[in-house]
Amino acid sequence: MNNADQPLLKLENITKRFKNLTAVNAVNLEVATGEKLVIIGPSGSGKSTLLRSINMLEEIEEGTILFEGREVGYVKHNAKRHLDHPHAISTLRAEIGMVFQHFHLFPHMTVLGNVMEGPLTVQRKSAAEARTIATDMLIKVGLSDKRDVFPATLSGGQKQRVAIARALAMRPKLMLFDEPTSALDPELVGEVFDTIHTLADEGMTMIIVTHHMGFARELADRVIFMESGNFLAQGTADELFSKGQDNERIRGFLNRLL
Amino acid sequence: MEVLIKYLISRAFVALLFLCTLTGICSAAGDYDQLFRQSSDLMAQGDLDGALLLLRQIPAPVAGEEAGAFVSSRMQAGRILASQNETNKAIAVCQEVLKLFPDNSEARNFVAALKDQLKPGWHTVLADTLRFLPSLAKGALMTLLLVLCTMLVSPLGGLLIALGRISTLRPVSGVCWFIIWFFRGTPLLLQLFFIYYGLPSLGITLSPFTSAVIGLGLNYSAYLGEIIRGAIQSIDHGQMEAAKAIGMGYGQAMRRVIIPQTYKRLMPPVGNEFIALIKDTALVSTIAMVELMRAADQLFNTYFNITALALAAVIYLVLTTIFTFIFEKIEYRAGIYEQR
Ligand SMILES: Nc1ncnc2c1ncn2[C@@H]1O[C@H](COP(=O)(O)OP(=O)(O)OP(=O)(O)O)[C@@H](O)[C@H]1O
Ligand SMILES: [Mg+2]
Numbered sequence: 001m002n003n004a005d006q007p008l009l010k011l012e013n014i015t016k017r018f019k020n021l022t023a024v025n026a027v028n029l030e031v032a033t034g035e036k037l038v039i040i041g042p043s044g045s046g047k048s049t050l051l052r053s054i055n056m057l058e059e060i061e062e063g064t065i066l067f068e069g070r071e072v073g074y075v076k077h078n079a080k081r082h083l084d085h086p087h088a089i090s091t092l093r094a095e096i097g098m099v100f101q102h103f104h105l106f107p108h109m110t111v112l113g114n115v116m117e118g119p120l121t122v123q124r125k126s127a128a129e130a131r132t133i134a135t136d137m138l139i140k141v142g143l144s145d146k147r148d149v150f151p152a153t154l155s156g157g158q159k160q161r162v163a164i165a166r167a168l169a170m171r172p173k174l175m176l177f178d179e180p181t182s183a184l185d186p187e188l189v190g191e192v193f194d195t196i197h198t199l200a201d202e203g204m205t206m207i208i209v210t211h212h213m214g215f216a217r218e219l220a221d222r223v224i225f226m227e228s229g230n231f232l233a234q235g236t237a238d239e240l241f242s243k244g245q246d247n248e249r250i251r252g253f254l255n256r257l258l
Numbered sequence: 259m260e261v262l263i264k265y266l267i268s269r270a271f272v273a274l275l276f277l278c279t280l281t282g283i284c285s286a287a288g289d290y291d292q293l294f295r296q297s298s299d300l301m302a303q304g305d306l307d308g309a310l311l312l313l314r315q316i317p318a319p320v321a322g323e324e325a326g327a328f329v330s331s332r333m334q335a336g337r338i339l340a341s342q343n344e345t346n347k348a349i350a351v352c353q354e355v356l357k358l359f360p361d362n363s364e365a366r367n368f369v370a371a372l373k374d375q376l377k378p379g380w381h382t383v384l385a386d387t388l389r390f391l392p393s394l395a396k397g398a399l400m401t402l403l404l405v406l407c408t409m410l411v412s413p414l415g416g417l418l419i420a421l422g423r424i425s426t427l428r429p430v431s432g433v434c435w436f437i438i439w440f441f442r443g444t445p446l447l448l449q450l451f452f453i454y455y456g457l458p459s460l461g462i463t464l465s466p467f468t469s470a471v472i473g474l475g476l477n478y479s480a481y482l483g484e485i486i487r488g489a490i491q492s493i494d495h496g497q498m499e500a501a502k503a504i505g506m507g508y509g510q511a512m513r514r515v516i517i518p519q520t521y522k523r524l525m526p527p528v529g530n531e532f533i534a535l536i537k538d539t540a541l542v543s544t545i546a547m548v549e550l551m552r553a554a555d556q557l558f559n560t561y562f563n564i565t566a567l568a569l570a571a572v573i574y575l576v577l578t579t580i581f582t583f584i585f586e587k588i589e590y591r592a593g594i595y596e597q598r
Binding site: 055057086087090091093094095096097098100102104105106107108109117118121122123150151152163166167169170 | 494496497499500501502503504505506507508510514515518519595596597
């Protein structure tokens with residue numbers, strides 16, 4: 001059933017509007033299993049909205065989302081489409097990890113508690129099992145020594161690594177990173193990128209929104225340049241970042257960043 | 259003829275003398291009553307010393323004589339002297355009555371009360387305290403029971419109302435809005451009256467205690483509902499999104515992530531409400547509940563003794579202080595994760 005050629009994620013013509021502002025404009029995208037996709041673009045171009053649409057944190061107005069070949073998230077009823085049953089949406093979200101710019105760790109839970117929470121509450125695993133999984137994930141992100149402290153005591157980089165561990169504990173098939181290092185002091189960016197690298201090396205499929213071109217170049221199989229809700233260009237990092245970039249908008253954007 | 263006239267004159271003289279004596283006696287008794295009236299008039303005009311002087315002119319009766327005016331005059335003088343803080347003189351004047359009529363209970367009680375006043379203050383206060391404490395303690399227990407019941411009911415009611423208010427289902431949020439609007443917008447006293455005196459006409463008769471818990475519970479649920487709603491909405495929206503992103507449903511996210519984070523923020527305003535609650539329980543004394551306020555009121559009305567009220571105030575203060583302390587401890591514990 002699970003065709004190897006079939007993309008893990010397929011977006012067909014998805015459109016998201018806020019009132020009369022079109023944040024994502026009829027976007028098509030295929031992400032193959034194991035692919036590392038980086039999305040760049042100026043502020044307000046719709047990168048976050050696109051990521052959030054993938055796990056239904058934003059409800060799209062038009063288009064279809066296919067995950068592992070299944071149409072997900074929306075059902076048609078009397079020729080009107082609306083969000084699928086909350087349970088179905090939660091089930092989908094459990095398979096897609098998301099890492100936010102501002103971490104959003106649960107402040108009232110210890111580091112271990114944060115990472116255990118998904119397996120425990122969502123997957124209803126036993127406390128012992130959840131603890132084992134969480135401990136493994138904390139080892140993976142290099143924070144097993146912090147397991148019993150509260151997030152308030154952590155540095156930004158450590159918080160983001162815990163957030164990654166929390167997402168990983170659900171054993172997601174796809175990871176979404178929305179500017180995972182933008183809220184960090186420059187010296188803390190590296191540790192988070194290293195963690196993402198480790199994941200990439202393990203074959204995790206991921207979509208990353210970032211402003212770090214060096215990181216994009218190192219990691220990305222494909223880079224998409226987004227502007228005003230559209231994909232303006234896509235290709236390998238080298239193609240997009242090459243000096244010979246003929247798209248003036250992209251060149252201007254890159255020049256401002258570098 | 260001359261003899262007859264002489265006889266008649268002598269008779270007339272005797273008769274006159276007799277008459278004079280008679281009227282003299284009568285006029286003496288009448289004078290005392292009039293003196294008493296005059297002194298009352300002087301008293302009414304504020305001339306207490308003049309009134310005293312007149313009262314003292316009424317002499318002690320000789321054995322067998324009518325004694326009403328005398329007793330009244332001495333008691334009146336006693337009261338005037340007592341009002342002038344001349345306690346010793348007041349006792350002396352009343353004891354004149356007791357000397358003649360040792361069984362006069364009015365004079366006896368008054369002298370006893372006056373002697374009580376002469377005792378050192380703390381002694382009386384202590385005696386009153388010991389006398390009043392049992393019924394006040396009983397009342398305080400009822401107050402405490404009401405407070406605890408309301409503290410149990412209203413956070414749950416408040417949470418339901420808060421969740422209802424932020425619900426996207428219009429009818430649910432509408433009903434919860436109405437509950438808050440009604441119970442915050444009308445006096446608690448009126449709500450209690452309605453439940454206890456009004457509902458029976460609809461065929462629902464509730465005991466005073468049930469009425470009190472329902473009234474206080476609904477009222478405080480409404481207040482806490484608004485507080486809890488505010489606390490929930492003050493939690494960073496990212497928390498809900500992060501919870502959803504790992505696959506939690508709305509209920510799970512609320513229960514595991516959002517609501518636990520409101521505890522610390524809730525404690526100061528909720529503590530405030532509960533302190534107000536302790537005092538608001540006094541209102542249920544109007545629906546036939548004997549709690550602390552009612553107990554103090556009853557004692558005060560029986561003994562005209564302000565100590566009963568003062569003691570009630572002290573007990574209320576003790577209760578509010580204890581609860582303030584507990585709330586502070588809970589607030590500290592609830593926010594312990596925020597410490598670096
Ligand atoms: N909840 C919202 N309500 C209304 N408008 C929104 C909302 N969220 C985003 N937008 C608008 O949609 C557009 C796309 O926003 P989005 O956050 O996706 O941009 P972005 O590419 O992620 O930008 P940034 O690099 O600053 O994160 C922006 O114009 C933004 O103002
Ligand atoms: Mg963004």
